[in-house]
Amino acid sequence: MTRLSMMTVILSGAVTLASGCAHGDSGGPAPAPSPTTAPATAPASPVPTGNTASPGSPAPVTTHPSWTSGPVTVVHHPPVPPVPLVTGVHYAAHSREGFDRIVFDIRGSVPGYSVRYVSEVRADPSDDVVPVPGRAYLLVVLTPAQAHRDDGTATVSGVHRLGLPMLRSYAIVGDFEGYVTIAVGLDDVVGYRVGELPGRIYLDVAA
Numbered sequence: 001m002t003r004l005s006m007m008t009v010i011l012s013g014a015v016t017l018a019s020g021c022a023h024g025d026s027g028g029p030a031p032a033p034s035p036t037t038a039p040a041t042a043p044a045s046p047v048p049t050g051n052t053a054s055p056g057s058p059a060p061v062t063t064h065p066s067w068t069s070g071p072v073t074v075v076h077h078p079p080v081p082p083v084p085l086v087t088g089v090h091y092a093a094h095s096r097e098g099f100d101r102i103v104f105d106i107r108g109s110v111p112g113y114s115v116r117y118v119s120e121v122r123a124d125p126s127d128d129v130v131p132v133p134g135r136a137y138l139l140v141v142l143t144p145a146q147a148h149r150d151d152g153t154a155t156v157s158g159v160h161r162l163g164l165p166m167l168r169s170y171a172i173v174g175d176f177e178g179y180v181t182i183a184v185g186l187d188d189v190v191g192y193r194v195g196e197l198p199g200r201i202y203l204d205v206a207a
Contacts, residue, residue: 067191067206071116074194078109078144086147086180087155093164099204100167102184104142106199111145113201115194121183124174133161133169134185138192140203142182147175166190166207 078084088105118139121130147156159171166187174181190206 065193065195067193069117069189069191071114072194073114074112076110076112078111080144082108083178084108084111084142084145085149085155086142086145089156089160089170089182091162091164091167091170093167093207094204095165095207098207100164100207101202101204102167102170103197103200103202104140104182106142106145106201110196110199110201111142113143113194114141115139115192115203117189118183121171121173124179124181125176130159130171130173130183132159132171132173132183132185134187135168136186136189138184138186138203138205140182140184140194141174142180142201144178145180146178147172147180164207166205 085107086104087107089102090105091100091102093100116139118137121132121137121139122128123130148154154172154175157172157175159169161169167184168187169183169185171183171185172180173183184203184205186205192203192205194201194203196202
């Protein structure tokens with residue numbers, strides 16, 4: 001075989017091998033698929049999706065909690081003392097994403113919490129009816145938690161009107177024996193989600 005013939009055979013084999021690799025037939029492992037990222041924005045629709053936790057049962061804490069209109073309970077058992085302290089409340093409209101958000105600032109470990117709709121708002125422990133602006137009410141209970149300093153002065157208190165599309169108000173209606181109770185007044189019964197950030201618990205309501 002001449003040198004020219006040998007070069008032709010070698011080049012022909014190289015082309016065949018390259019063609020096989022391009023179609024994933026080289027015998028090696030296939031490349032792993034690229035990971036997908038869950039959307040960070042909430043749906044604008046108030047229709048609840050996902051699982052609803054029963055009262056008293058723990059609900060999974062996720063980066064993007066499910067929307068629901070039923071009761072949700074998340075259980076945490078932070079070591080005490082110190083008791084987690086509610087130090088502030090913030091709120092904002094996220095109109096482009098389709099929800100309003102209210103945030104409860106926590107000093108210390110994040111406590112457990114429950115959220116549910118109630119027909120009226122009552123104070124803890126007196127059980128007196130508390131007038132809270134709104135046509136529907138979500139009751140948020142944090143435990144173990146407190147909303148006062150060691151000297152007894154309150155860190156958050158009172159009834160506060162809000163001017164957001166769905167959030168009408170919030171009211172601190174209980175700070176007793178390790179339970180902090182917060183009523184959130186809404187313009188209607190809508191889907192909501194509750195979740196955690198470092199040092200915070202947030203509540204989103206569809207708007």
